Amino acid sequence: MGSLSPSQLGEIRVYLERHGLTYELLQTEMLDHICCNIEQDMDQGLEFEVALKKVQSEIPKNQFKQIQSETMESIGQKTKLTVVLTYCSFSMLVLATAFKMMHFPGAGQLLIASFVGLTITLISGVLTNPLIKEKGRGRVALFALTVSVILFLTSLCFQLLHLPGGSFLRILSVISSIAILTGYAIYCYTYPKKASRHLILRYVGNEAFSIEKTLIIFFVFGATLKLWQNDFISVVFFIMLFSFGSIFYFISTWQYYLDDQVKRSHRLSLLIVSIVAFTMFISPTMVNLVNVPTRVFLNWGTFILASIAVAIYYMKYSDDKQKYFLGLISLSIALLTSLNLLAKSGLLNASDHDFFLGIVYSPIVYIGWFAAFGFFFKRPVFRALLLMTLGMYVYTYQLPGI
Amino acid sequence: MASKEFIRGTIKTLVLKLLSDKKKMYGYEISARVKELSDNEIQLTYGALYPILYKLEAEGLLSTESELVDNRARKYYSLTEKGNEVAKVKVSELENFIGIIKNILITSKTSLESWAH
Numbered sequence: 001m002g003s004l005s006p007s008q009l010g011e012i013r014v015y016l017e018r019h020g021l022t023y024e025l026l027q028t029e030m031l032d033h034i035c036c037n038i039e040q041d042m043d044q045g046l047e048f049e050v051a052l053k054k055v056q057s058e059i060p061k062n063q064f065k066q067i068q069s070e071t072m073e074s075i076g077q078k079t080k081l082t083v084v085l086t087y088c089s090f091s092m093l094v095l096a097t098a099f100k101m102m103h104f105p106g107a108g109q110l111l112i113a114s115f116v117g118l119t120i121t122l123i124s125g126v127l128t129n130p131l132i133k134e135k136g137r138g139r140v141a142l143f144a145l146t147v148s149v150i151l152f153l154t155s156l157c158f159q160l161l162h163l164p165g166g167s168f169l170r171i172l173s174v175i176s177s178i179a180i181l182t183g184y185a186i187y188c189y190t191y192p193k194k195a196s197r198h199l200i201l202r203y204v205g206n207e208a209f210s211i212e213k214t215l216i217i218f219f220v221f222g223a224t225l226k227l228w229q230n231d232f233i234s235v236v237f238f239i240m241l242f243s244f245g246s247i248f249y250f251i252s253t254w255q256y257y258l259d260d261q262v263k264r265s266h267r268l269s270l271l272i273v274s275i276v277a278f279t280m281f282i283s284p285t286m287v288n289l290v291n292v293p294t295r296v297f298l299n300w301g302t303f304i305l306a307s308i309a310v311a312i313y314y315m316k317y318s319d320d321k322q323k324y325f326l327g328l329i330s331l332s333i334a335l336l337t338s339l340n341l342l343a344k345s346g347l348l349n350a351s352d353h354d355f356f357l358g359i360v361y362s363p364i365v366y367i368g369w370f371a372a373f374g375f376f377f378k379r380p381v382f383r384a385l386l387l388m389t390l391g392m393y394v395y396t397y398q399l400p401g402i
Numbered sequence: 403m404a405s406k407e408f409i410r411g412t413i414k415t416l417v418l419k420l421l422s423d424k425k426k427m428y429g430y431e432i433s434a435r436v437k438e439l440s441d442n443e444i445q446l447t448y449g450a451l452y453p454i455l456y457k458l459e460a461e462g463l464l465s466t467e468s469e470l471v472d473n474r475a476r477k478y479y480s481l482t483e484k485g486n487e488v489a490k491v492k493v494s495e496l497e498n499f500i501g502i503i504k505n506i507l508i509t510s511k512t513s514l515e516s517w518a519h
Binding site: 003004006009025026028029030031032033035036037059060063064066067070071073074 | 428429430433434447448449452453454456457460471472473474475476477
């Protein structure tokens with residue numbers, strides 16, 4: 001067999017990475033295996049590019065992702081612990097909701113137990129990932145972000161238990177998450193090649209749909225409890241949706257910095273918009289630091305900014321067949337949210353205030369957005385915007401002060 | 403090509419057997435050897451082979467070493483002492499099992515033929 005050149009090896013390595021094979025030991029091994037296959041074909045007279053295409057065509061879709069996840073499962077019995085913990089935490093969350101709805105005692109304790117479970121799950125998930133042992137995977141930032149999320153969950157527990165120090169923990173977690181994520185976003189923008197190996201990007205990329213399913217569960221629980229008895233626990237679910245959702249969607253934007261096909265000027269615009277939107281959105285959770293008018297402006301301002309950005313993305317840059325329709329719906333979110341912000345700004349008289357809010361919070365608007373969410377569920381950017389928008393509009397329904 | 407169902411249940415034993423015959427082998431070599439010995443009937447996919455290799459390594463049945471070959475790293479697998487013992491047990495279990503299945507197939511075929519007569 002003849003040997004392949006370093007550039008040919010590099011080409012195969014890029015192919016493996018793009019198809020989700022990021023665990024270095026396995027990647028090295030698969031690289032050797034594919035090279036052997038290619039060399040065998042080349043010995044029979046095929047050119048490298050033809051042989052590579054032939055080998056690629058024989059590999060089923062998502063094969064590498066599947067191999068990686070099966071390999072991870074087989075070498076890390078500890079990951080099973082994470083799976084068990086995840087199920088336990090979510091079961092407690094479901095039980096807490098059911099207890100609250102049925103007015104059984106112990107709902108609050110169950111909720112706190114589920115937060116403690118989620119915290120342990122998070123720590124277990126980070127520490128038992130075999131990739132964490134490899135260098136250049138952004139371990140420090142991942143640990144820092146984990147600590148910040150744990151602080152956030154602890155602050156929620158303190159708030160539920162009415163313990164002192166909850167708001168201080170909240171401020172600490174919000175400020176640290178803004179600092180870490182903003183810094184990380186700039187790092188990914190500046191050093192896309194190094195960042196492409198980072199665990200957090202891989203995790204968010206590979207587990208995107210599972211994370212979104214969890215966010216949808218938070219929304220469904222929050223909305224059900226809100227409509228059922230408007231209880232404080234519904235607020236907890238919405239807070240989880242908004243905080244984890246904003247962090248997840250913020251990190252999801254970083255993958256565009258690694259994509260050579262996205263122009264540098266567009267990447268810069270995305271960086272600026274995402275940092276501003278995340279900071280504006282997450283800051284109002286520091287209720288002791290941010291007063292009501294500022295909170296209202298920051299919160300709804302984020303949605304106006306995000307929906308305009310999504311509208312521009314669809315109308316100007318997307319190849320989607322429904323791009324103009326998606327753009328127009330995004331603009332309608334911006335328009336209605338602007339009316340909402342205007343009504344809540346205190347600049348209008350009482351009748352205009354009620355009139356605008358009547359339009360914004362009318363059943364037809366909710367029905368329209370729910371329908372759009374279901375109809376365009378397969379568009380990730382639009383789905384993200386609508387999930388967060390729907391969450392915020394259900395959460396703030398008949399809620400004074402925001 | 404042989405049914406995937408049968409292959410899935412026997413890969414572990416096949417890998418252990420091949421490694422007990424040859425001191426050390428790498429991934430491609432294992433799949434090529436299986437293909438050769440089965441007259442192209444059994445083709446181990448990447449997805450079937452590597453999770454098993456990593457699992458056997460995690461269970462302490464295989465040890466590994468890497469060598470640089472043609473500008474790339476190649477990982478060789480070999481049986482540990484424990485792996486050698488397990489290989490013998492697994493191969494003998496599989497042989498017994500194949501024998502039992504053969505008996506069932508022959509018996510049911512014979513009774514079917516006598517019924518036809």
